Amino acid sequence: MTVAAAQADAAEVFSRRFAAHRSQRRAASAGYAALFLVAVIVSSIVGEVDLARLAAGLPNIAAYIGRTLPVLRLDTLWADIGEWLWAIDIWLVMLGDTVLMALVGTVFGGAIAALLCFEASENCGASPLARQAARRAFDVLRSVPELVFALVFVFAFGPGPFAGVLAILLHSAGALGKLFAEANENAEAGPYQAVLAAGGTRLHAIRFGIVPQILPNHLSYLLLRFEINVRAASVLGVVGAGGIGEELYLVVRQFIYSDISAIVLLILLAVAIVDIGCEKLRHALIAPAGAAR
Amino acid sequence: MTDAAARHLKPALLWLGGVALLAFACWRVAPTAEAFAMGVGKLGFLVGFMVPPSAGGALWPMLHALAETLAMAFLGTLIAAVAALPLGFLGARNVAPAALLHFGLRRGFDGLRGVDSLIWALIFVSAVGMGPFAGILAIAVPDTGVFAKLFAEAIENADRRPVEAVRATGGGRLAEARYGLLPQVLPVILSHILYFFESNVRSASILGVVGAGGIGLALSDRIRLNNWDEVAFLILLILGTVIVIDTVSARIRRGIIAA
Known part of the structure; x- marks a missing residue:
């Protein structure tokens, strides 16, 4: 066979394989597309999607949002703002309670997570059985939404912030426990082994071999969770579990429009302030640890 | 001192x-x-x-409510992703050089996501009536903001060289986006979408509390009526669904990132 013929042959083999590969890929893509389309159609039917209703509803939504906006005239601006935020003192106290609920829930949920996370991680757990138990407990706590816990606790303890705190606490314990355990597993094994080799117990090894490595990491997760929990706490009041959500739900149901925008604005501001504060604190916590390395 | x-x-x-x-x-x-x-x-x-949890003869309505929850999460995520794609392109600094537009869009995204989906649900129930449709909108609206921001970041972080390579070989703008940008951006975007679908299943399961469809309505009704065995059954149903969706979606995400 001549060189030219061999080249032509190779080119033909290539183009045949390329065509086969491409048609295979296209068939797979078509299959996924069909599956996707079926999912869209089925969920549109189950979800009662109705474009006519959307078209009819869109002006309603715009009108609704328009009605919530306050009337602010330039010549009487301060009086108008005062009228808009007429209950600001009550609302600020409620907002404060919301943040405090998130704080207590985060701290105690984080404490539970910190106590259990070492059992849940592969490198420093006591036994495989304890590890599985701790991990499953985290999964269950993490997967049940806060609001579901809150519904049950409101029934038991009555309306008020305590039910909300318990709900946040349990959900945070699960979410943080999983993250903490993963952070532990990423810690370097050397210090842990060294403490064991020097005759320390497992608890010593965790305290002096793992904790110094993971502490900044855990604290930064804790701060992130606090930000998330402030958001969550602001709506728990919808089921009666304390905080500003109660007031928001009340004014929504009673169609006190301008109060709706005032409260939503206050929640947004509070969330933004907490976010910025946590960001600052996180940098302050992590910077010295990073500099020491 | x-x-x-x-x-x-x-x-x-x-x-x-x-x-x-x-x-x-x-x-x-x-x-x-x-x-x-x-x-x-x-x-x-x-x-x-x-103990013991029981469906109390309402297994089919409960499963229908669960399907409604999944449908709400799926469509809400999908609508948000589709709406966010052009917004993400507009918000990306390397694609949209107008600084004012860029800044305005980013602040708008932040505003949408600062409000919890339950609050959006309250608003949409008032505007379009009770039912899963309000829930879909309540998931789609705040997520559009987050997606637009994440997509914009993914586009900004993309390597310019493949795009330039396509242009150097004589490709048009469409070919540049398809062969230069898309292969880099798509895996990131898809894994964000899947991650949000997981968390939206969780959100969708409680929107029913304010009348926005899904299993949350069944749950809050049972609690009000003191049917605790059915409450336990519904909680287990939510728990199982969330864990299954999380596991499957995490596996798909790993597959997308590895590919």
Whole structure:
């Protein structure tokens, strides 16, 4: 066979394989597309999607949002703002309670997570059985939404912030426990082994071999969770579990429009302030640890 | 006071302040002793009623409510992703050079996602009526903001060289986007979408509490009616679904990132 013929042959083999590969890929893509389309159609039917209703509803939504906006005239601006935020003192106290609920829930949920996370991680757990138990407990706590816990606790303890705190606490314990355990597993094994080799117990090894490595990491997760929990706490009041959500739900149901925008604005501001504060604190916590390395 | 003493004093004061704040917070949220004792008693009581969990003959309506929840999460995520794609392109700095437009869009995204989906659900229930449709909108609207931001970041982080390579070989703008940008951006975008689908299944399961469809309505009804065995069944149903979706979606995400 001549060189030219061999080249032509190779080119033909290539183009045949390329065509086969491409048609295979296209068939797979078509299959996924069909599956996707079926999912869209089925969920549109189950979800009662109705474009006519959307078209009819869109002006309603715009009108609704328009009605919530306050009337602010330039010549009487301060009086108008005062009228808009007429209950600001009550609302600020409620907002404060919301943040405090998130704080207590985060701290105690984080404490539970910190106590259990070492059992849940592969490198420093006591036994495989304890590890599985701790991990499953985290999964269950993490997967049940806060609001579901809150519904049950409101029934038991009555309306008020305590039910909300318990709900946040349990959900945070699960979410943080999983993250903490993963952070532990990423810690370097050397210090842990060294403490064991020097005759320390497992608890010593965790305290002096793992904790110094993971502490900044855990604290930064804790701060992130606090930000998330402030958001969550602001709506728990919808089921009666304390905080500003109660007031928001009340004014929504009673169609006190301008109060709706005032409260939503206050929640947004509070969330933004907490976010910025946590960001600052996180940098302050992590910077010295990073500099020491 | 020496420097060293000052350095020790500051963290000590911070800790003291933190502990004081926590103590104050505990005092604010703590129930009265009687309420606590009664609550613990009631809690033990209703946990006792929860065993064994039972569907109470309403298995099919419950499964339908669960399907509704999944449909809400799926369509809400999908609508948000589709709406966010052009917004993401507009918000990306390397694609949209107009600084003012860029800034305005980013702030708009932040505003949408600062409001929890339950609050959006309250608004949409008032505007389009009760039912899963309001829930879909309540998931789609805040997520559009987050997606637009994430997509914009993914596009900004994309490597310019493949795009330039396609242009150098004579490709048009469409070919540039398809062969230069898309292969880099698509895996990131898809894994964001899947991650949000997971969390939206969780959100969708509670939107029913305010009348926006899904299994949350069944749950809050059962609690109001004191049917604790059915409550336990519904919670297990939500729990199982969330864990299955999380596991499957995590596996797909790993596959997308690896490919």
